Amino acid sequence: MREFHLKTPIKDEDLADIRIGDIVYLDGIIVTCRDVAHRRVVEEKRKLPVNVKGKAILHAGPIVRQKDDGSYEMVAVGPTTSSRMEKFEEQFVKETGVKLIVGKGGMGPGTERACKNYKALHLVYPAGNAVYAATKVQRIIDAQWKDLGMPETLWVNQVKDFGPLIVSIDTNGDNLFEKNKVEFNRRKEEKIKEISKQVSFIK
Amino acid sequence: MSVATYEYETKTLSPKAIRLRDMLVSYMKIVSRRLPDDVNKKLVELSKIEVDPLQELVYSTMKENQMLAEKLKRPSCQDTGVVQFFVKVGSNFPLLGELHDILTDAVVEVTKEAPLRHNAVQTFDEFNTGLNIGKGVPNIITEIDGNSDKLDMYVYLAGGGCSLPGIAKVLMPGEGYEGIVRFVMDQMTSYGINACPPLLVGIGVANSVEMAAMNSKLALMRRVDSVSPNANAAKMERLFEDGINYIGLGPQGLGGKKSVMGVNIVNTARHPSTIGVGLSVGCWSHRRGRIVLDGDLNYELPLNKGVEI
């Protein structure tokens, strides 16, 4: 477990040495972007109204408060399940040039290919820690696609030391969660056999 | 783009009902940022076991987050869920007739004040009401408990990530309790991993699918360290706890020594030809509250020692 500090805009070479299981802290721009926004870009071929090239997206639906002067305040923000975006992510990375995809849980083969071919990372922020993350947001500098409602709006955040972000897919396409899953499933089968022997309550 | 809206007229409540609503609003604000005592205690225990650097980092982030949430008075997780109420109420509780309106109004109010995330999407019309209420939401499940004047109620903020692993099925008796084992274990490695472990696992056993599912949700209302009063069910809880821990999901599914905070089983009788089994999952941020009230609205909060509303 090594620690890296990244700053947007991120270049390919910034990510070259980072491997699954490493920790990243981010300075710069991260944009919340989830289900419908992915669908719009990939299926409806609409252009993302925020330029995320060299920047980060966050699979998240935050709680945002609008202040009296009309500006926004990040109250709580944390990731949502990334695998819901798996279907779209390869194409999304290709279209947008985004460098960091931050979410929760693992992603699949499409994202592995995207990370390898377009030099990007998938990382997880430990979910449920939404106030901690919100305190790393210095300011919300823009909000687009507000018609989608609070959770789905593209909130453009200026962040400092945003993390810990744990690398789940690296630029080799290696996948931490997929590796873990093999072991999890092996242990599971072992236990299913063991427990099943002890629950013959119907005699 | 046309945006549909949801009309909600603030309910006219009696003065006593307003008092109860306001009490619930302040309690739900606390529930949204402070975990119940049983969960806190368990998380401290687990953090002493998960001492590898990555796991330790996750646990220390969790601890810091809960402190910040309390200090800044904000919901600790951004997904404040769909609000569910599990109510046990005597027929002489003075506000029984107004209870539904009180709970609905309390949700609208706490959504503004906490603030909670807007999580009620009208199905088929597919728009977010922006109020956290909608058709059938909040979920209010009521059981009449004789003719006492008491109200005993759980409030649960059911997040999306931890609702996702929910599943229920009717097994044939030939599959036996062994069938339940695979049913539960398979769901842990496929969906449980994304539900923010360490998990509280609720298992329901009954005659049919909706009863099993409801039992599994009620199992999440039990304390994490509670034990089923039925000896065989208690044995199965223990076997599952050891078994799922052995999988080693660790915090956030990143791998580790433990996977669960606890496993609770709630069972009711079955039909000779069926074994209904349900599974519900709570995440580490298990925001479940309980309030017990008498007819004069004197209250107790059994899960939050030292908390006043």
Ligand code: SF4
């Ligand atoms: S599963 Fe729980 S802790 Fe994780 S994001 Fe959802 S509500 Fe928050």
